[in-house]
Amino acid sequence: MEDAPMEYGESNKEIEVAPALIAVHPNQESVAVAVGSDLRVFDLQGDCAVSLVDDSSGGSLHKDSIRAIRYGANGKLFVSAGDDKLVKIWSTESWRCISTVCSEKRVSAVAITNDGLYVCFADKFGVVWVVDVDGSDGQAIVNKKAAPMLSHYCSIITSLEFSPEGQFIVSADRDFKIRVTAFPNKPLDGAHEIQSYCLGHTEFVSCLAFACNVEYPQGFLVSGSGDSTVRLWEISSGTLLDTCEVGGKAGLLESNGREEECCSAITDLCTNSDGTLVAVAVQSLQGIILLSCNLSARTLSLAKVVSIGGETFIPTRLVASRSTGLLWMITGVSNLRGYEYTSLARVRVIFGFNKSNHDFIQNERLVLEDDKVPGGSNLLEKLQGSVSFDEKVFVAAAEAVKTAMGNFITVCDTMAERRVRNADRGRIRDHNADCS
Amino acid sequence: MLANEANPTISKSTGLPRKRFYRARAHSNPLSDSHFPIPIAPLHVDYSLHYPQVFAASDEVQVSKKVQFADIGCGFGGLLISLSTLFPETLMIGMELRDKVTEYVKERISGLRVANPGQYQNISVVRTNSMKYIPNYFEKGQLSKMFFLFPDPHFKEKNHRRRVISPHLLDEYAYAIGVGGIIYTITDVEELGDWMKACLESHPMFEALTFEELESDPVVNLLSSATEEGQKVARNGGQTFQAVYRRVQPS
Numbered sequence: 001m002e003d004a005p006m007e008y009g010e011s012n013k014e015i016e017v018a019p020a021l022i023a024v025h026p027n028q029e030s031v032a033v034a035v036g037s038d039l040r041v042f043d044l045q046g047d048c049a050v051s052l053v054d055d056s057s058g059g060s061l062h063k064d065s066i067r068a069i070r071y072g073a074n075g076k077l078f079v080s081a082g083d084d085k086l087v088k089i090w091s092t093e094s095w096r097c098i099s100t101v102c103s104e105k106r107v108s109a110v111a112i113t114n115d116g117l118y119v120c121f122a123d124k125f126g127v128v129w130v131v132d133v134d135g136s137d138g139q140a141i142v143n144k145k146a147a148p149m150l151s152h153y154c155s156i157i158t159s160l161e162f163s164p165e166g167q168f169i170v171s172a173d174r175d176f177k178i179r180v181t182a183f184p185n186k187p188l189d190g191a192h193e194i195q196s197y198c199l200g201h202t203e204f205v206s207c208l209a210f211a212c213n214v215e216y217p218q219g220f221l222v223s224g225s226g227d228s229t230v231r232l233w234e235i236s237s238g239t240l241l242d243t244c245e246v247g248g249k250a251g252l253l254e255s256n257g258r259e260e261e262c263c264s265a266i267t268d269l270c271t272n273s274d275g276t277l278v279a280v281a282v283q284s285l286q287g288i289i290l291l292s293c294n295l296s297a298r299t300l301s302l303a304k305v306v307s308i309g310g311e312t313f314i315p316t317r318l319v320a321s322r323s324t325g326l327l328w329m330i331t332g333v334s335n336l337r338g339y340e341y342t343s344l345a346r347v348r349v350i351f352g353f354n355k356s357n358h359d360f361i362q363n364e365r366l367v368l369e370d371d372k373v374p375g376g377s378n379l380l381e382k383l384q385g386s387v388s389f390d391e392k393v394f395v396a397a398a399e400a401v402k403t404a405m406g407n408f409i410t411v412c413d414t415m416a417e418r419r420v421r422n423a424d425r426g427r428i429r430d431h432n433a434d435c436s
Numbered sequence: 437m438l439a440n441e442a443n444p445t446i447s448k449s450t451g452l453p454r455k456r457f458y459r460a461r462a463h464s465n466p467l468s469d470s471h472f473p474i475p476i477a478p479l480h481v482d483y484s485l486h487y488p489q490v491f492a493a494s495d496e497v498q499v500s501k502k503v504q505f506a507d508i509g510c511g512f513g514g515l516l517i518s519l520s521t522l523f524p525e526t527l528m529i530g531m532e533l534r535d536k537v538t539e540y541v542k543e544r545i546s547g548l549r550v551a552n553p554g555q556y557q558n559i560s561v562v563r564t565n566s567m568k569y570i571p572n573y574f575e576k577g578q579l580s581k582m583f584f585l586f587p588d589p590h591f592k593e594k595n596h597r598r599r600v601i602s603p604h605l606l607d608e609y610a611y612a613i614g615v616g617g618i619i620y621t622i623t624d625v626e627e628l629g630d631w632m633k634a635c636l637e638s639h640p641m642f643e644a645l646t647f648e649e650l651e652s653d654p655v656v657n658l659l660s661s662a663t664e665e666g667q668k669v670a671r672n673g674g675q676t677f678q679a680v681y682r683r684v685q686p687s
Contacts, residue, residue, distance in 0.1 A: 127604070151604035153567050154597075175568065176476070181607075190603065192640055193686060194611040197571040199477035238576075 017404040018065035018082070019267075019316035020332030020345045022383075025092065026075045028321040028374070033383040034066035035345045036334025039080055041095060042379045049382040054088065054097035061097070062086060065334055068121070072112035073162075077133065079119055081107035087121050087146075089133060099144045101131050111160040111169065118187055120149065120169065122157035128171055130187045147188045150181050161208040164219040168195055168235060172205035178223055180235045196238030203227035206405075207268045211275035216295045222278050224266030230280055230291060232300045241298040246280055246289055265405065268315070273322040273354045277303070281315040281329070283402060288315060288329065288350075290361065303361050308348055312394035315348075316401055325354030326374070332384075333400045336393065344397045345384045349373045445543075452547040455512065458540035472535075472563050478575045486560035487527055489549075503527045506574070506612070507583040508566045508600060511664060513541035513559075515585060517548065518662035520559045522654065526580075529573075530561040538563040567600060570608050577614035581655070584632070586665035589625040601632040603639065610641040613683040618645070622659040622678040624669040629677025642681040650680060 021034040030050065032041045039061055041050035054061050064083035071078050071092065081087040087101040087110065105123035112119050117134045129146035155173040162169055162183070169191065172178045178198035181191045203226030211232075212219025220241065221233040228247025233240055247264045264283040271278050271293070278291040278300065287307040291300050308329075315329040332345035349368045352360045360366075370380060370387075381387055445457040475481045483503065484491035490501060505523070507515050510530025519528055532538045541561040548556040564573070587600045596602070601621060609619060619642065621632045636642045650656050660666040660676050669676055 148604070150607060153605060153608075155568070177571065179571075190607075192607045192610065194576075194607055196576065197477075197611075199572065202476060 017336075017400045017407070018067065018334045019401050019404050020330045020334075020343075021066065021069050022317050022319050022328050022330040022347065023069045023071055023078070024319050024321045024326075024328050025071050026073060026322065028324050028326070029075065030092065031328065031347075031375070031379065031383060032069055032071075032078065032080075033330060033345055033347065034069050034080060034082075035332055035343045035385070036065050037062040037082075037084070038334075038343070038385075039066060039069070040345075040383050040385070042375055042382045044375050044379070047375060047378065049378070050095045052090070052095050052097070054100075056097065056100050061088065067106070067108055068110040070110050070112060072116045073114045074116050076116055077112055077119070079110045079112060079121075081110050081121055083107075087119065087131070089119055089131075099131070099133065101144050101146050103129065103146065109157055109160040109171075111162055113183070114162055114164075114166040120160060120187075121146070122160050122171060124156050126152035126155040126157055126173065128157065128160065128169070128191075132188060148190070149187055150179075150191045152177065152179065158204060158206055159208040161210065161221075163221075163235065164210050164212045165217060170208055170221060170235065172208050172223060174204035176201045176203060176205060176225070178205055178208070178221070178233070180221075180238065195236060198223065198231075198233040198235065198238045198240065200231055200240045200243070201225040201227055201229070203265070206266055209269055209271045209278070211271040211278065211293045211295060213274045213276075213295060216275065219275065220293075220295060220298070222269060222271060222293070222300070224269045224280060226265040228264050228266060228282070230266060230269060230278065230300060232293065232298060234298075242300045244291055244300040244302065246282060246291070246302070267401075267405065268318045270318045270320045270327070272320055272327075273325070276356070277353065277360065279318050279320070279327055279350075279353065281318050283405065284314065284398070286312055286314055288318065288327075292361075306350065306366055308367050311346070311389075311391060312398060313346065313348060314394075314398045314401070320353050322354065324374075326351055326368075327353040331394070331397065331401075333397045333404060336397060336400060343385070344389065344393050346389060346394070347373070347380060347383050446547070450547065451551050453540050453543035455540065458512075458536050458543075474564065474569055475572050478571075478573055478578070481573060483527070486529065486562075487557060489554075489557040490527065501527055502578050503529050503574070504579055505529070505581045505583070506531060506566075506579055507585070509533070509584065509587055510541065510561060511537060511586075513544055513561060514663040514667075515583060515658060516541070516559045516561070517544070517556070518658050519655070520556050522658075524555075524558060527558050528560075530559070531564050531566040531573075532561060533563070533565055535563055567598075567605060570612050574612040576611055577617075579613045580617040582609055582613055582617070582619045583659075584619070584621040585659060585663050586623055586669075587621075587628070589623065589628040591625075591627070596631075599628070599631065601635050603635055606635055606639045606642065610639070610683055615683055615685050617683045618653075618655075619681050619683065620655065620659055620678070621680070622666070622676055624665075624674045624676050626675070626677055629679065633677075633679040636679055636681045640686040641683060643684050645680045645682055653680070656680060 023032045030043045043050050067082035069080045078090040083106045085103045089099040109122040119131045122128045128150045130149040131146045152173045155175045159172040169183045180195040182193040205225045207224040209222045210219040221235050230244045232242040268281040280289040290303040292303040320327050327350040329348045334343040350366045505528035507530040516530050590598045623629045
């Protein structure tokens with residue numbers, strides 16, 4: 001049992017497992033899901049599945065696992081990228097691919113400037129590239145070349161985020177680092193001015209989000225890590241404001257009482273519209289953890305563990321629609337072997353994520369039934385590929401996701417790094433063994 | 437320290453380590469993750485272990501003292517030792533990736549401290565990969581001088597990204613050096629000299645020192661004379677190529 005998922009991972013280097021991703025349009029006009037190389041979009045305004053149009057590719061849009069999807073803050077652009085080294089920029093109006101940018105290396109994270117003028121993507125060698133998409137306005141733009149903008153020296157960048165007011169680009173890596181860089185007026189010439197480093201995590205940093213509101217428009221950074229903590233930072237100085245040990249709490253509160261699972265990596269997190277709540281997904285937790293974020297006191301504290309009944313639902317990604325207060329969650333993986341499904345994606349929704357803190361936390365029934373999810377069974381059928389699943393698939397998927405995460409942060413492309421990867425795998429295997 | 441009289445790696449006459457017991461390969465792969473402790477943040481580095489006499493002083497000013505000079509890839513420590521007496525009030529640290537060489541410098545410094553009481557208390561060495569962990573050691577703007585003397589040339593184009601001076605790494609050095617601080621580079625490989633100069637020249641946060649400034653800076657002469665590598669080049673009658681730039685506020 002302990003070693004099985006690792007061996008599975010190692011014997012299948014060519015077919016790597018990728019966790020399912022989800023993104024929601026800022027006004028919840030559409031929802032996008034990526035499972036493996038498959039990109040699925042559902043139009044909630046038109047209540048119909050979207051067919052993506054990409055004139056540059058014959059047949060499949062992405063040829064390998066998609067690792068990052070994201071809508072721009074103004075909702076006009078959507079970006080998808082991943083292991084096929086292609087960054088596809090879509091117009092959300094026409095759902096036409098307006099540009100395909102080639103990356104030298106596999107892409108691990110993407111971000112779009114708040115004004116929608118530039119797309120940034122990070123590759124697995126730690127370089128963040130920038131593409132100018134100004135003037136595209138939904139029209140196809142050809143021959144866009146990316147310029148290198150900044151670099152985490154030979155580390156894998158796990159997350160990219162723009163600060164709420166757009167002055168900074170924040171990049172997190174597997175070497176425990178978070179770098180805050182001033183986003184320049186001419187990003188194509190490089191972003192040279194490092195504002196700060198947020199240092200404190202003791203394992204890879206997996207996810208970033210900003211908590212902000214009217215009082216604190218510049219916001220505070222929230223980060224999750226393999227060290228099973230969520231941390232709150234002030235980015236202009238890189239000051240660590242608070243640390244919340246989430247893994248321990250998740251382990252203790254878990255219904256099966258297996259305390260040894262207490263050291264679980266944070267897989268994703270997202271904040272609500274007024275910066276009062278942080279939803280956290282943890283590697284082996286069925287459900288999510290809600291943290292209260294007090295921006296004026298600069299504290300993070302555990303508010304509630306929301307369990308999701310009915311099935312083994314361990315979310316791989318979380319995303320909030322700020323306008324509707326819905327928290328969209330997905331679990332799933334690609335390339336699941338030994339089951340009739342080649343991939344699994346299951347979408348669940350929690351409502352009231354924008355409510356004033358207290359009401360929301362008191363509410364017992366937060367998870368929407370499938371028929372109450374916006375778009376209903378049409379949406380689920382499109383995004384999940386199926387409406388119902390066998391319980392066993394979820395368990396297998398959960399194991400595969402664990403493996404995938406370990407692989408994702410350790411895959412690099414030099415001999416030296418390959419040796420490290422093997423060493424790291426040993427560590428992750430030990431870690432997994434501890435956890436099972 | 438002096439107790440190990442039988443220790444052949446330490447010279448009996450000088451109390452200093454003998455280099456032939458600390459030979460190491462000239463190059464090290466900066467891309468591989470070696471296993472050495474990495475401080476989580478600059479705050480976590482215990483400098484009282486590096487500069488015990490300086491930090492033993494109860495006086496607050498001394499205790500809050502920060503490292504100001506960093507010699508990146510310090511090798512056998514020749515430059516640090518020359519700088520130590522030239523700037524006795526300044527804390528400086530050498531960073532070296534090769535384990536054996538780091539050990540040699542450690543022994544050399546402790547030998548010098550014993551032989552010259554009160555001196556060489558301001559220099560120390562740490563084994564780390566400075567291409568990855570500069571921000572773990574230094575706060576923003578903490579350094580006033582950074583040295584890159586005779587770095588590995590990495591001739592092949594595909595290995596240029598391993599060079600210790602590169603456009604992206606300069607961003608990190610510009611973070612660690614305060615405005616007005618100086619970055620010193622020297623090499624005996626013309627191609628690398630051109631490369632380092634070009635990287636610094638096109639970086640918006642560095643500007644070249646004028647000829648007069650170079651002339652009046654006592655450190656510039658040490659670049660080629662103080663280090664083992666520099667002396668070797670001089671012995672062989674080789675040429676050196678230096679680039680010395682000041683950290684400026686970007687316009």
